[in-house]
Amino acid sequence: MGRLFLVNLEGKVYSCKHCKTHLAVGDDIVSKSFHCKHGKAYLFSKVSNVTLGVKEDRLMMTGLHTVADIFCVKCGSIVGWTYETAHEKAQKYKEGKSVLERFKLSGPDGSNYWVSHETHIARGEQEEV
Incomplete structure (x- = not known):
């Protein structure tokens, strides 16, 4: 695989909960009102130390993306998704931005977000993904 070069971020850093790799800073949060199958998710204007998977069309609660x-x-570890294209005009602000699932992150204070099984069942059909 070769040598791995990681970007160390400064400030209020959100990290991978598995290996503590820096992924994003709090100043780059665009919205905290996103949800996924594991609960809360945050929209970031930029993320670091990630690789992209295959592009695909997904029908989400806010339309096709x-x-x-x-x-x-x-x-x-999968930590979220990035918006390549929003097919509805009102959703264009998401293009080029990334969503990180809070369940997959350690927060700036080192805390992990855990969702209860009941919350997962109750919200499962309301989520964006």
Whole structure:
């Protein structure tokens, strides 16, 4: 695979909960109102230390989007997705931005977000993905 070069971020850093690799900073949060199958998710204007998966069209609660899953570059865990194309005019602001699932992250204070099984069942059909 070769040598792995990681970007170390400064400030309020969100990290991969598995390997602690820096993924994004709090100042780059666009919205905290996103949801996924594991609960809360945050929309970031930029993320670091991730690789992109295959682009695919997904029908989400806000319409059709072309997205690619994003993976932690160090451990390979899926941590969210990035919006390539929003097919509805009102959703164009998402293009080029990435969603990180809070369940997959350690917060700036080192905390992990855990969702209860009941919350997962109750919200499962309301989520964006």
